[in-house]
Amino acid sequence: MDELFVRVHVDESEKEHIAHPNLTAFQEGWLRLKKNKAAVASLFTLIAIGLLALLAPVFSAYSYKETNYDIIYQVPSITHLFGTDQFGRDLWVRTWMGTRISLLIAFVAAFLDLTVGVVYGAVSALIGGKVDAVMQRFIEILVGIPHLIIVILLMMIMPAGIWTIVVALSITGWVNMARLVRAEILKLKNQEFVLAARVLGTSTSMIIWKHLIPNTVGVIVINAMFTIPSAIFTEAFLSFIGIGMQEPKASLGVLINNGYQVLRNFPHVLIFPAIVIVLIMVCFSILGDGLRDALDPRMRK
Amino acid sequence: MMSAEKKPLLEVKHLKKYFPVGKNQTLKAVRDISLNLYKGETLGLVGESGCGKSTFGRTVIQLYEPTEGTIIYEGREINNSLSKAERHEFTRKMQMIFQDPYASLNPRMKVMDIIAEGMDAHGVYKGQERKKKVIELLETVGLSEEHANRFPHEFSGGQRQRVGIARALAVDPEFIICDEPISALDVSIQAQVINLLKELQKKRDLTYLFIAHDLSMVKHISDRIGVMYLGSMVELTDSETLFDDPVHPYTQALLSAIPIPDPDVEKSRNRIMLEGSLPDPIRLSEGCLFAGRCPYAEDLCRKNTPEMKEVRPGHFAACHKAK
Numbered sequence: 001m002d003e004l005f006v007r008v009h010v011d012e013s014e015k016e017h018i019a020h021p022n023l024t025a026f027q028e029g030w031l032r033l034k035k036n037k038a039a040v041a042s043l044f045t046l047i048a049i050g051l052l053a054l055l056a057p058v059f060s061a062y063s064y065k066e067t068n069y070d071i072i073y074q075v076p077s078i079t080h081l082f083g084t085d086q087f088g089r090d091l092w093v094r095t096w097m098g099t100r101i102s103l104l105i106a107f108v109a110a111f112l113d114l115t116v117g118v119v120y121g122a123v124s125a126l127i128g129g130k131v132d133a134v135m136q137r138f139i140e141i142l143v144g145i146p147h148l149i150i151v152i153l154l155m156m157i158m159p160a161g162i163w164t165i166v167v168a169l170s171i172t173g174w175v176n177m178a179r180l181v182r183a184e185i186l187k188l189k190n191q192e193f194v195l196a197a198r199v200l201g202t203s204t205s206m207i208i209w210k211h212l213i214p215n216t217v218g219v220i221v222i223n224a225m226f227t228i229p230s231a232i233f234t235e236a237f238l239s240f241i242g243i244g245m246q247e248p249k250a251s252l253g254v255l256i257n258n259g260y261q262v263l264r265n266f267p268h269v270l271i272f273p274a275i276v277i278v279l280i281m282v283c284f285s286i287l288g289d290g291l292r293d294a295l296d297p298r299m300r301k
Numbered sequence: 302m303m304s305a306e307k308k309p310l311l312e313v314k315h316l317k318k319y320f321p322v323g324k325n326q327t328l329k330a331v332r333d334i335s336l337n338l339y340k341g342e343t344l345g346l347v348g349e350s351g352c353g354k355s356t357f358g359r360t361v362i363q364l365y366e367p368t369e370g371t372i373i374y375e376g377r378e379i380n381n382s383l384s385k386a387e388r389h390e391f392t393r394k395m396q397m398i399f400q401d402p403y404a405s406l407n408p409r410m411k412v413m414d415i416i417a418e419g420m421d422a423h424g425v426y427k428g429q430e431r432k433k434k435v436i437e438l439l440e441t442v443g444l445s446e447e448h449a450n451r452f453p454h455e456f457s458g459g460q461r462q463r464v465g466i467a468r469a470l471a472v473d474p475e476f477i478i479c480d481e482p483i484s485a486l487d488v489s490i491q492a493q494v495i496n497l498l499k500e501l502q503k504k505r506d507l508t509y510l511f512i513a514h515d516l517s518m519v520k521h522i523s524d525r526i527g528v529m530y531l532g533s534m535v536e537l538t539d540s541e542t543l544f545d546d547p548v549h550p551y552t553q554a555l556l557s558a559i560p561i562p563d564p565d566v567e568k569s570r571n572r573i574m575l576e577g578s579l580p581d582p583i584r585l586s587e588g589c590l591f592a593g594r595c596p597y598a599e600d601l602c603r604k605n606t607p608e609m610k611e612v613r614p615g616h617f618a619a620c621h622k623a624k
């Protein structure tokens with residue numbers, strides 16, 4: 001047995017000498033992200049989906065609302081890559097038009113999270129005291145009202161459509177982020193390294209910049225990446241149950257609903273939009289996970 | 302050793318720090334502590350976990366606003382009268398080394414930037430000079446240049462504590478509050494860190510307030526030792542006297558809990574067992590705080606709070622029966 005194990009000789013000086021090239025935090029993060037194959041694959045898938053959503057409708061011979069009763073429910077072919085629907089509309093174009101809407105919703109949700117959510121949570125935690133208490137009560141009131149009720153009430157004063165959904169998302173979409181950021185900063189504020197910075201005379205703005213922000217980006221990024229799929233899902237769900245997009249406009253949710261009704265006879269109507277929405281949601285989740293790890297130097301090998 | 306004429310570097314007078322907890326309740330973490338610290342000495346501060354040692358240290362260094370009392374440094378009151386700029390300048394005189402080697406270093410900063418934080422805050426060194434100074438400090442605390450570009454998680458507890466020491470030294474302080482710098486370390490590493498602190502004290506003429514929860518830890522480094530119980534100082538005297546002739550029953554109990562490294566003496570030694578448990582620090586009645594656990598407690602103790610008095614020159618104790 002012994003000869004199987006040969007002691008590796010490690011030079012003492014070699015052990016202590018771990019040379020790191022001097023990189024910025026951003027460069028290091030990118031290097032770490034590149035090592036994560038799944039995250040990189042997700043990133044490229046999302047870029048591809050984004051490009052298709054942007055370009056496919058422009059370069060197609062058909063428009064999303066062009067009906068043709070001679071070719072209803074055609075299966076995928078060279079002329080209609082994803083087939084056609086009950087009015088003979090081209091599903092390739094309709095799917096990518098729907099993807100545009102889902103991605104728009106995704107960006108609105110992420111933007112709200114990163115602006116309103118982060119700022120609200122950070123201000124609440126940093127000022128503290130009475131301001132914090134009032135801000136938290138306000139959030140509690142918002143969360144207390146069920147989401148669906150807000151949407152239905154909105155439908156009564158606004159026309160059904162994408163902007164109604166965006167407004168509905170805006171009302172409560174940032175709340176989770178605000179709470180997370182607040183909790184994280186409250187925890188960090190009393191950590192000994194922040195106390196050490198204060199003892200050393202570091203200014204408040206530098207403490208926020210050097211200690212609080214770098215230690216909250218992980219939470220912020222991952223939460224934003226998880227908000228995106230849930231916002232996309234909310235839109236799809238609302239469209240699926242019939243309060244959302246109006247014909248002939250279509251989101252992925254509307255397309256899935258249409259396909260669901262003819263699933264037995266024409267499964268292709270459902271499959272393509274379903275694959276796209278699943279890809280978007282899964283890729284954002286994997287990418288979020290990868291980004292969190294990439295932003296954490298403790299993951300450095 | 303300490304003559305009364307000598308001017309203290311730091312005077313703490315009737316310091317109190319109360320925390321509001323819940324509805325209309327206060328937690329008296331520090332209740333009326335006074336002490337003087339002289340240049341070049343080490344004052345050990347011991348007491349059980351939760352007795353307010355860290356709170357005392359953090360209030361002295363202005364991390365917490367005192368509820369009452371004054372802190373005087375080099376003859377100047379520092380807790381009220383300093384302007385913002387003076388307060389900023391003052392951070393170069395007094396520094397702190399923290400308890401938890403894991404929580405006290407920002408996991409997202411490289412050691413280079415952690416150590417240079419004080420220099421950056423005061424804008425004293427920049428560029429190449431800053432780097433040179435950091436390497437110098439790393440060597441001072443027994444680390445080397447290669448460590449500068451690493452992140453804290455690549456270090457052991459002892460090494461991290463050295464980084465924390467280097468960070469404090471970077472602004473050339475005169476006075477350092479060491480808040481249990483060795484409690485979280487392995488016994489074998491503790492001695493190394495203590496020796497490093499002692500060596501630095503000699504070279505740089507530092508004054509220490511050294512906090513620990515165990516008397517045996519402060520014995521070798523302290524000139525004087527103060528014993529805290531539930532936010533109050535119960536006994537304060539020079540180290541030898543405290544170990545040879547403790548007058549407060551709480552100090553006596555603490556000392557009897559330290560094993561003696563001689564099997565014969567150890568076998569025959571009488572341990573004073575403390576009865577009862579630590580009372581809830583939020584609701585405490587009048588009288589001696591230790592009365593519930595004190596073997597000598599009597600009616601007087603439960604009625605009147607004992608004042609700190611000088612039982613012998615330089616030997617203070619807060620007990621009605623101390624003589």
Ligand SMILES: Nc1ncnc2c1ncn2[C@@H]1O[C@H](COP(=O)(O)OP(=O)(O)OP(=O)(O)O)[C@@H](O)[C@H]1O
Nearest residue numbers: 320328330349350351352353354355356357514582
């Ligand atoms: N910011 C705070 N707010 C409320 N209570 C606090 C705060 N900081 C400390 N306390 C309470 O004050 C008391 C003293 O705490 P402190 O940290 O000073 O004890 P300690 O002697 O340093 O203990 P240890 O040996 O565990 O470090 C404890 O009961 C603690 O719960």
Ligand code: SF4
Nearest residue numbers: 589592595602620621
């Ligand atoms: S004052 Fe009384 S109760 Fe308190 S320590 Fe002294 S003898 Fe014990």
Ligand SMILES: [Mg+2]
Nearest residue numbers: 354355400481
């Ligand atoms: Mg403590």
